[in-house]
Amino acid sequence: MAKTTKKTVPAPTPAAESSKMGKAALIAEVSSKTGLTRQQASGVTDSVLNAVIEALQAGQTVSLPALGTFSIKETAARTGVKPGTTEKIQIPAGKKVAFKVATGLKGTL
Structure with a gap:
């Protein structure tokens, strides 16, 4: 008979729960x-x-030190495929919100 050992798992910390x-x-x-x-x-x-x-709605860039920069990017019109069919x-041109992570934060992740 093989002897098995029971591993104990530490309780999750509040930050690790979600x-x-x-x-x-x-x-x-x-x-x-x-x-x-x-x-x-x-x-x-x-x-x-x-x-x-x-x-952002006014078209401005928002820079938050130590976090990153939010900006608006233009998307080009393109051809897509309707899901479920061929x-x-x-797809018309539009705008999207882009986020670039600050280098200081990027280095700590």
Whole structure:
């Protein structure tokens, strides 16, 4: 008979439980690091996000030091294939949001 050993797996830490940080978690983090109430931190977070969105809608580039740069990129018109069929369709030109990671953050990932 072969002897088996039981491996113990450490309990996951809160950061390891989820690979995604949502808005509520971001607000909680801002609140705990700044001493603001959750309501105040929510207002600050909403204001920052709205400022970024408004700048992008105006065609501006948004640079956040240590995080990266958001910008608007033009996409060219192109021919695509309709899913589920082989029918070719024309996809119109448009715009998309691009993000370039800051070199300092990139080096720590």
